[in-house]
Amino acid sequence: MASHTPARVTAVDTYDIRFPTSRELDGSDAMNPDPDYSAAYVVLRTDAADGHEGHGFAFTIGRGNDVQVAALDALRGHLTGRSVDALCSDPGTLYRDLTGDSQLRWLGPEKGVMHMAIGAVVNAVWDLAAKRARKPLWRLLADAEPEWLVRQIDFRYLTDALTPDEALDLLRRGREGAGARRARLLERGYPAYTTSPGWLGYDDDKLTRLARRAVADGFTQIKLKVGADLDDDIRRCRTARAAVGPDIRLAVDANQRWDVGEAIRWTGALAEFDPYWIEEPTSPDDILGHAAIRRAVAPVRVATGEHAQNRIVVKQLLQAGAVDVLQLDAARVGGVNENLAILLLAARFGVPVCPHAGGVGLCELVQHLAMFDYLAVSGTTEDRVIEYVDHLHDHFLDPVVIRDGHYTAPTAPGFSAALRPESIARYTYPGGTFWAADLPEQTLKGQPA
């Protein structure tokens, strides 16, 4: 290419990557007994001289990751040939083009497989934009002008709760004192809590050992999966509370297991162990159900959001007074753009955001969003923690760094989304070296491949 030719997106490469986590019961909970943490992974390649790529992914838990890849493939035509400058200076235009595709939107609209694919692609553009700006994403966002950030948001269906002018006002006020907060962030990091002790598949000894280690490692909150069996849950909560003492926050997570009445009764039965929040007590779609549960289980807080399909559901969770804690997810909604809307909605309603990160790569992504929120939106880390799960990080080129129960602010340019090439080669399904060796063996053992 001649050097004066504007750089374009030349390829949109997609990968079905699956990690065999189910064999260790890492990630096991009441609804997801055997997840194989997976990524429908996308790389945007360009002909720019800088050689940068944009990486993004949708997180899934195994089967169906191929469907998620098919959805990424369906977006290729929207990306190939686009100007890199135009994409990176205004990711919002791509986001609107994708969510507004008049035929594709029938598959949602703005929910499920198609919307997660849009989020992956949009996040890949933000990764590319941050690399080109030579900044970690949290800093690119925190340095951006409020007017530009507002233009990145689709206010459709939001204006009864948040208008562009109100968002602009929140962002202008949010910047005040950002310098001091940035210094503190760089020194101390952003507080984390850990789910690692609490997977449902772990026995009580492992729970005790990991819970004590979490406290020793500086965490002030841990989380337990609950919802499969009440007697087990009472025993596990008692075990965990005994292990960590009265001053550590103990959150419990039902992963959508209950109906409204059952959620109220079950949470009541665990109240003696002083749970800090009950997470996903019922269907993520049940806004009114969460509101009813919250009224009944106070002072136990209600937390949800990892499966909130889009900003419209989040808006209603806030309008209905259904949540004490909003758990955004970096890879379920329409990417950074929609999460900007979600952070501002939460700020408008004064509800703390504690991102969901139980998955592969989710810790890497959400830290940027939480740090931006601290610097430029809510301005505080009070009652705010990012989930931390301590596996699969070594597959990433820029893995999270946890120090004394805090996420260290990333310094590498980008969105920390890139997997190591050797991990891609090994865990691509079914042709990567791990699966190519494993699947025939599983079949020989008589298990379905």
Next chain:
Amino acid sequence: MASHTPARVTAVDTYDIRFPTSRELDGSDAMNPDPDYSAAYVVLRTDAADGHEGHGFAFTIGRGNDVQVAALDALRGHLTGRSVDALCSDPGTLYRDLTGDSQLRWLGPEKGVMHMAIGAVVNAVWDLAAKRARKPLWRLLADAEPEWLVRQIDFRYLTDALTPDEALDLLRRGREGAGARRARLLERGYPAYTTSPGWLGYDDDKLTRLARRAVADGFTQIKLKVGADLDDDIRRCRTARAAVGPDIRLAVDANQRWDVGEAIRWTGALAEFDPYWIEEPTSPDDILGHAAIRRAVAPVRVATGEHAQNRIVVKQLLQAGAVDVLQLDAARVGGVNENLAILLLAARFGVPVCPHAGGVGLCELVQHLAMFDYLAVSGTTEDRVIEYVDHLHDHFLDPVVIRDGHYTAPTAPGFSAALRPESIARYTYPGGTFWAADLPEQTLKGQPA
């Protein structure tokens, strides 16, 4: 096969079928200017001696139909080898297995591409079950024991609004007088309304001509698409009202175009034309938004539901008092099983169901559900109409028959879902004879293929 071997599902064949409807502006509305009505189509084949197949589909509007087919393909392993007797005597077990797949559910849960694929497969089983019972589906359902119907429903997340005992009670009471209603249904049919005059792409002359023809054909309600331009909408509503006179119901449909405030203002500006309902005034996810709109625009009714992703959203629309008219869709939720729940929820809250059928094959499906509702649930057709759109029916083996503004009760066994083999051969994308000839021609004209 030896004749004593239990029959099994031997193949799950999937097809990407697209009709080039965008070229005629049939189906054009404020959000969907250029739909190519499409079906991600599935055929269950068995080794039963009777030779019956089960047909089902998800409806899409073009791009992304391949993603929908990929989702169907992801379900193949759940079906192949299953006992045909077991499937057909209890489709609810399959429905629960599919929605409960611990890995696939992450892709929803119960929404979007993956859930529509589940609905297509579940509906194909009902088609097969009805063929084997030698009954049209409406009759299979109406003849079924209430206890069995209740077992077909997943009450998870519903019990704060509808319990199994309440559902059983509704179904027992619903049967009273069914014999007389069946005689009336067979004689008169089920009332329909028509959307055919009102597509946004039609000019005023065509609107007037088609509206008058609708009245002459016996329809007592027509529907206009609105929401792109207010001045146009005022003119088109005036034109339509002049064409049909004061006694025909004139529904308007915004196809999710507005925010809450805009919906209230726009509907107010059309009030002088006495609209019967405003359909999809805002996001299908915005339960609280619909409730706010309904409070503001009364006596104009609020109708929605074609994009309601599952029974949990429908439950909340009813709990929140957000709808006057519930428009179930046969191919968006998890098939007949979930629509049984939706019909019972509507009955519990006393809200009439007027099914959505703007698409390909949707008229063929929903008539069975509405007729069952009339015979065995609500027991009435008062303020109830099934949408009718007069295109693409000739592609079906058992197309709907409209007589004097009414759907004639189907008599052929099954769910009326089967496309003609020659239509499949012609409109399979991109290899069918139509597209194989058309796509190179479009490319030559310089349009993207």
